[in-house]
Amino acid sequence: MNKLVIAGREFNSRLFIGTGKFGANSVMRQAAEAAHCELVTVALRRVDLRRGAPEDPLISHLDPEKVLIVPNTSGARNAEEAIRIARIARAGGGFDWVKLEVTPDHNHLLPDPIETLKAAETLVKDGFNVLPYINADPVLARRLEEVGTVAVMPLGAPIGTNRGLRMRDMIEIIIEQARVPVVVDAGLGMPSHAAEAIEMGADAVLVNTAIATAADPVRMASAFALAVQAAELACDAGAREESRTAQASSPLTGFLWEEGEAEG
Amino acid sequence: MIDIIVNGENRQVDEGQTVAGLLEDLRIVPERVVVELNGTILKRACFPDTALPAEARVEIIQFVGGG
Numbered sequence: 001m002n003k004l005v006i007a008g009r010e011f012n013s014r015l016f017i018g019t020g021k022f023g024a025n026s027v028m029r030q031a032a033e034a035a036h037c038e039l040v041t042v043a044l045r046r047v048d049l050r051r052g053a054p055e056d057p058l059i060s061h062l063d064p065e066k067v068l069i070v071p072n073t074s075g076a077r078n079a080e081e082a083i084r085i086a087r088i089a090r091a092g093g094g095f096d097w098v099k100l101e102v103t104p105d106h107n108h109l110l111p112d113p114i115e116t117l118k119a120a121e122t123l124v125k126d127g128f129n130v131l132p133y134i135n136a137d138p139v140l141a142r143r144l145e146e147v148g149t150v151a152v153m154p155l156g157a158p159i160g161t162n163r164g165l166r167m168r169d170m171i172e173i174i175i176e177q178a179r180v181p182v183v184v185d186a187g188l189g190m191p192s193h194a195a196e197a198i199e200m201g202a203d204a205v206l207v208n209t210a211i212a213t214a215a216d217p218v219r220m221a222s223a224f225a226l227a228v229q230a231a232e233l234a235c236d237a238g239a240r241e242e243s244r245t246a247q248a249s250s251p252l253t254g255f256l257w258e259e260g261e262a263e264g
Numbered sequence: 265m266i267d268i269i270v271n272g273e274n275r276q277v278d279e280g281q282t283v284a285g286l287l288e289d290l291r292i293v294p295e296r297v298v299v300e301l302n303g304t305i306l307k308r309a310c311f312p313d314t315a316l317p318a319e320a321r322v323e324i325i326q327f328v329g330g331g
Contacts, residue, residue, distance in 0.1 A: 018329075018330060018331025019329040019330060019331070020328075020329040020330045020331045021329065021331075022329055025329075028329065041330055041331055042327045042328065042329065042330050043327070043328050043329065043330020043331075044298075044325050044326070044327060044328070044330075045325065045326065045328045046271040046272070046323065046324065046325055046326075047271065047290075047292060047297055047324045047325065047326050049270065049271055049273065049290055049324070052290060052291040052292050057296050057326065057327065058327055058328055058329055059296075059327045071327070071330075072330050072331070074330050074331070087305065088298050088300065088305060088325055089298075089327075091298055091305040091307075092297070092298030092305075092325065092327070093327065159331065160331075186331075206331070208331030209331065212329075
């Protein structure tokens with residue numbers, strides 16, 4: 001596979017990690033290191049005034065020399081809120097990459113395509129590198145690409161469900177059509193899901209819940225990293241196409257009983 | 265005293281209270297947060313010189329883990 005490049009930046013790992021739900025920042029850092037991860041997402045929230053700002057802020061655990069920090073706009077219910085969060089993130093940390101997420105529906109956290117497209121247009125004009133989180137809709141993926149997003153991030157299954165590549169067929173079409181990198185995000189619950197995404201041609205995967213909530217997040221991060229590497233290796237090795245009928249792997253000549261059945 | 269809203273909650277502060285003073289009262293380290301005052305992002309360097317107007321809406325925001 002060619003090296004992964006998004007918005008002119010090279011990535012040595014096709015596994016991106018979300019930093020939510022980890023029991024401790026130190027575990028998150030170790031997991032990211034175990035995965036050789038070079039892109040992590042973070043969120044923005046109000047400071048809890050009763051507790052004050054944390055003694056041990058998340059950001060201090062991330063080395064910007066080694067890992068690209070991409071704030072998300074999680075919690076935004078419309079384009080306006082998403083744009084506001086992205087601008088706050090840029091003002092606060094100088095981050096000009098953003099994972100655009102607009103999820104008005106709390107039950108399934110499915111992204112709003114219309115608001116996402118609107119926000120993407122504005123944020124691209126604002127100079128952000130926009131990575132939009134979308135339902136696996138090939139038409140929307142094209143529209144986002146046209147307004148200048150640097151990647152598209154179709155969901156495998158709803159956020160945090162660990163259900164794998166439920167949207168497989170549509171993601172396949174997105175990959176076929178895309179002229180920007182395709183990052184499968186959300187719902188990947190097992191390393192095999194991540195491997196499947198890379199094998200079918202996705203450029204990268206983003207995993208959070210499956211790693212962060214595992215009994216041992218650092219080992220799970222390694223497991224995902226190995227799966228992604230295995231899939232990359234398999235792609236490089238030149239996988240063969242599927243066949244509807246059996247194709248014998250053993251020779252079809254020289255069977256032991258051929259002699260007895262021979263004529264004459 | 266004037267009424268302001270901080271992170272969605274009503275609060276009273278002394279007239280002339282600055283953003284830096286508010287953060288100090290709340291025991292929040294300015295370097296770790298972003299402050300929005302009436303919908304406008306405030307540069308950190310301006311915290312000590314920016315007095316809070318009456319009815320100010322202040323948002324104090326931080327980076328947290330997220331996917």
